[in-house]
Amino acid sequence: MRYAIVIEKAAGNYSAYVPDLPGCVATGATVEEVEREIKEAIRFHLEGLREDGLAVGQPSAVCEYVEVS
Numbered sequence: 001m002r003y004a005i006v007i008e009k010a011a012g013n014y015s016a017y018v019p020d021l022p023g024c025v026a027t028g029a030t031v032e033e034v035e036r037e038i039k040e041a042i043r044f045h046l047e048g049l050r051e052d053g054l055a056v057g058q059p060s061a062v063c064e065y066v067e068v069s
Contacts, residue, residue, distance in 0.1 A: 004061040005038050007031060019061040021045050 007016045014031055016038040018024040024045040028034030049056050 001059055003042055003059045004063045005035075007034055007038075018042060018045075020057065020059045 003018050003020055005016050005018050007014055010027070013027050013029050014034040015025065015027045016034045017026075018038065018041075021042065024038075024041050026034055026037035026041040028037045046056055
């Protein structure tokens with residue numbers, strides 16, 4: 001599955017979250033690190049949903065950039 005993620009710059013690191021998986025978050029010192037960490041967080045989150053017998057919904061978030069002048 002392919003999930004949209006949001007990466008934000010924080011005071012001393014980066015954080016990421018998955019709009020389609022509430023509560024699925026990760027942090028890292030660099031963008032590359034937070035990308036690795038969020039992938040692992042997604043795997044862990046999905047595994048937990050399955051173990052709890054909960055449905056794993058299909059990704060539905062859409063990401064776009066807009067130009068503002």
